[in-house]
Amino acid sequence: MALLAHLMLSLILLLALAWGLGALWFQAPGGLAARLLWMALWVMLSSLAVASIWLPWAGMRMARWAWVVAGIVMLLWWVSLRPSNQRLWADDVARSLRGQVDGQVVTLHNIRNFDWRSDTDYIVRWQDARYDLETLVSVDMALSYWMGPAIAHTLVSFGFADGRHLVFSVEIRKERDEVFSAAGGFFKQFERSIVAAEERDILYVRAGPRGEQVFLYPIRMPQEAMRKLFLAYVRSANRLAQTPRFYNTLTANCTTLVYDMVRPIVPGLPMDIRLILSGYLPQYLYRHHGLDSRQPLVVLRQQADITTRAAQAGQAKDFSRWIRQRG
Known part of the structure; x- marks a missing residue:
């Protein structure tokens, strides 16, 4: 059961990683360099969070909480994106x-x-x-x-x-x-x-x-x-x-x-x-x-x-x- 729980949590984090990379690629402000930087940070935090599931070291818990905070910030940013009728349309x-x-x-x-x-x-x-x-x-x-x-x-x-x-x-x-x-x-x-x-x-x-x-x-x-x-x-x-x-x-x-x-x-x-x-x-x-x-x-x-x-x-x-x- 513990192994199954670890696998499920890892899968959830990997899906969140994929969603976050897509959101940042298409919507992150600041041009290509800024997008790549934000994506790299998200990959790093997500990787550490997955590792923390399998490595029960005390120091790894901080990585998990860092991912949670980053995820909340990303969700708040995502919700803040609003559609508009005022753009330079084709x-x-x-x-x-x-x-x-x-x-x-x-x-x-x-x-x-x-x-x-x-x-x-x-x-x-x-x-x-x-x-x-x-x-x-x-x-x-x-x-x-x-x-x-x-x-x-x-x-x-x-x-x-x-x-x-x-x-x-x-x-x-x-x-x-x-x-x-x-x-x-x-x-x-x-x-x-x-x-x-x-x-x-x-x-x-x-x-x-x-x-x-x-x-x-x-x-x-x-x-x-x-x-x-x-x-x-x-x-x-x-x-x-x-x-x-x-x-x-x-x-x-x-x-x-x-x-x-x-x-x-x-x-x-x-x-x-x-x-x-x-x-x-x-x-x-x-x-x-x-x-x-x-x-x-x-x-x-x-x-x-x-x-x-x-x-x-x-x-x-x-x-x-x-x-x-x-x-």
Whole structure:
């Protein structure tokens, strides 16, 4: 039992060591040299604390208490880190989405509608628009694969009777000098953003300039549930515009946050590892009748692949019609 207790305590300290190194690497102030110094000190204290578990010397107890004090200081520093809406943001997330609801009519401000020539060359365009939820006729889930079959970015597109399609996307809110880091997403590196964009913007830039593989799945959902989901996005966007929050790679990402919005609308949807490994989300939706189960999933996947069509459509004004053509 004593050996098991020693092993468990050592494991806890090693996990704390790993977490502390990540937190210091991504968040410690003072530049690279300062970060490395703080990390070295944390490694030294953690190593001495682990050694104190196995070496019952009187002097080693001081090392254990030094680690406890350092850990408390680190936790207090970590809690003090706060998200902000006031940073020098990258152009594609520079504005916060806001919405006003008047009955069934929703007015959205700061909808993104960029013209993309490449991932770094684009014409900035933000616009406002009104949407009548009485004319909401479809919901599609887009998955954009950028890191193997298990990881995809999840987007939701709402279609209206007049042919317009609006896409909502939960994304990191990058600063101008930042690039996406899955590891950084665990350590408060990024704020959270909800982007609303035209399909010709947000689906094209992923399939075309960024070279990602994009799939578009029609979702089976009653119209009332569609409206509730649209309004849930608007409420979430308004809350973020008022009170910023951090993005988290595991608990607050592009898929888990959609699940949080859908769960009150479609009761009974279970948690599943595929909400984290979002590349396998179609299997989850197929099993729970979110996709057309009259056809095999492999056929639905073939039909959903819009990568080539989206890349070829470019900035065409009939982009949404083009990507939904088959054959």
